[in-house]
Amino acid sequence: MAQDRLGLFDTPPSRAETRLSIAIVGLLFASLAVILPLQDIRLREVDAFIPIIDAILFVSELITAALLYAQAAVFRSRALTILATSFVLAALLLIPHLLTFPGSFAPEGLLGAGVNTTAWLFTIRRAALPLAVIAYVYLRQADVSSPPWTERQPERIIPWLLGAAAVATAITLLTTVGHDLLPPFYTNNVDRVQHYASLYHFIVFAFYAGATIVLLNKRNSVLDMWLLVALFGWLFQSLLNVVIPARFTVGWYGLFTLMLVSNLIVMLALIAETGWLYSRLALSTAVQRRERQARLMSMDAVTAAIAHEVGQPLTAVTLNASAGLNSLTGPEPDVEKAIQALRAVSDSGKRTFDVVRSIRAMFAKGAHEETEFDLNDLVRETASLMDREMAVKKVSVELALNDALPMIKADRVQMQRVLVNLFSNAIDSLRIGRGRPRRIAIRSALSDGKGILLEVSDTGTGIEPDVLQHIFEPFFSTKAAGRGLGLPLCRTIVEEHGGRLWASPGEEFGAIFHLQLPRRRQ
Incomplete structure (x- = not known):
């Protein structure tokens, strides 16, 4: 060889x-x-000179x-x-x-x-x-x-x-x-x-x-x-x-x-x-060994991200398919509900494909596919996608959207993934809270001339101060079955679009996630 x-x-x-x-x-x-010029000058004979020189030369x-x-x-x-x-x-x-x-x-x-x-x-x-x-x-x-x-x-x-x-x-x-x-x-x-x-x-x-x-x-x-x-x-x-x-x-x-x-x-x-x-x-x-370990961790992260992101629309596919099947096989078949359920299955299937493509694009090199769109429209669309899940869990949504917001230029699918994650986290936090309304509030506004600010707040359990500083770290999760990748991926997507994503405690209870995006990518 x-x-x-x-x-x-x-x-x-x-x-x-x-x-x-x-x-x-x-x-x-x-x-x-x-x-x-001095080479002819005779000097005294030093008998030890040659033994010393030869010994040093021998070793060297x-x-x-x-x-x-x-x-x-x-x-x-x-x-x-x-x-x-x-x-x-x-x-x-x-x-x-x-x-x-x-x-x-x-x-x-x-x-x-x-x-x-x-x-x-x-x-x-x-x-x-x-x-x-x-x-x-x-x-x-x-x-x-x-x-x-x-x-x-x-x-x-x-x-x-x-x-x-x-x-x-x-x-x-x-x-x-x-x-x-x-x-x-x-x-x-x-x-x-x-x-x-x-x-x-x-x-x-x-x-x-x-x-x-x-x-x-x-x-x-x-x-x-x-x-x-x-x-x-x-x-x-x-x-x-x-x-x-x-x-x-x-x-x-x-x-x-x-x-x-x-x-x-x-x-x-x-x-x-x-x-x-x-x-x-x-x-x-040593560097190659660390890079190999990092690549293995990255592969684990990609695998977990796919399971995390694709799991949500696939769950919707399963629920809607079951609902459509029940509508057709019940004592009194309801064709209209079955059609609505099948359409929801189709929409969730498309969203699954978009999520897979978006994950692949995020981990690949090169520029993302960016388009101009209205962030308010994306919020409404995402709320509609999550509507059935929120209805099952008796969660209401309040939208306070500023219609004067400018268009933004970003990867629409990836930004929707961010919103879906924020919705899902808010819904999960509302499972435990009792004695108060289950509500998610979304507000959009201009952000001091720096861009667009979107705030997603909930009335859930909130986030402890010692946990708040770690929630965007990879593999950190407060959920028993959580993988700790949703919020880190969301922050990565937002930062790649020139924005910021952070969290703070709610005014009375719950938590608020702040999403800031520039009016135009730098």
Whole structure:
């Protein structure tokens, strides 16, 4: 299966990272410019210098290799595996370099070292890195250009580690046992054979220049950017190495210091970038998990909303159908009542279809279907639709509608859903109240030049103050069988139309729901 990618291997660098890398290359170049004029000056021999430098380089290159092997294992990349192995090889060659360096552990070095052993170890070590970068670039291009359905086998790291150890052992044997087979590098432990040494280091410089050009042309990721920083640092070191006449000069000490700084920069950059990328991955995973839970909750909300909204007209269909059936099957069939009941069934069926379509539109993206209509007419129509239910429950309606109201532009079906919900809640609140008239009052008026105000009040049980602030919250309900979605959906619809919906206690008892709509949508 194709591998999903998210890492140093394929993440492009940001502008800030690019600017930082350019600044680091500039500092390395400035260091080279400072060292070059002073490179011939002889300094005191410090025997602990090479052990310290080699130990730090050994640890940093192994850490870099471990980070690259981790990326290679995740993305099954041969390119990253080869690059990581080159750092392992470079780290392993530091061990014989340290042991054979004159003065570190013995005046002439250990392992039967000759005068040129350490120089050749370090030169071969330095030449291996740019060759590995070139191989990395071209193998990475092959990975990227492979078809997305191509399945790549996971890289086995152990054979590569064993291979690096075998190559390091062979190079060590070549530079120690086969010392006399190699061309001269030094005349003694300090002074170089300059024309030979300059030639060897110029060849290494050419390798680094070629690797830098190849990577510059093919760069596209954070890893490429920091490899370029390292290559520029190593390029400057190779240039300095061409002109250094001997060990223990300003140029020689500066060379190893520059090398240490370059390697530490790459290691720290890779650690920081890896930590940052995987932190983003963890955050992205957490966000996806929350989004998945939110989608599941939304699906529950949609399902409950459909059951809540469609249940009302379907209940009317059932009641009217039963009434029509009773009118036809009774001892004295009443055809006129049956016709009225069937018409009510038809109207409720149409309203059910409109409600379903409206719910679908509300949860879909895009603009709602808006028309201009008279809100007073919609109130009267809704009261007529609820008339049979109110008659059964002995609820009266008082309409105080201002006929001077302007037309409004809104989704008519959705606004009717709001009114039906407000009617239904008022009717439910009147079930419990006793000793007072069961009445719903609806008043419409202009609202201080801001639009139209519609108030639906009842003489029911009212709403407790501690409950009033929660009634528009999803899934909050004071009814035993309530789902707590009617009022939140109503508020959502009203707010989508640029209005407001809120509730307040009635003057004596009951509750008042205030619906404010703009004269014209903004």
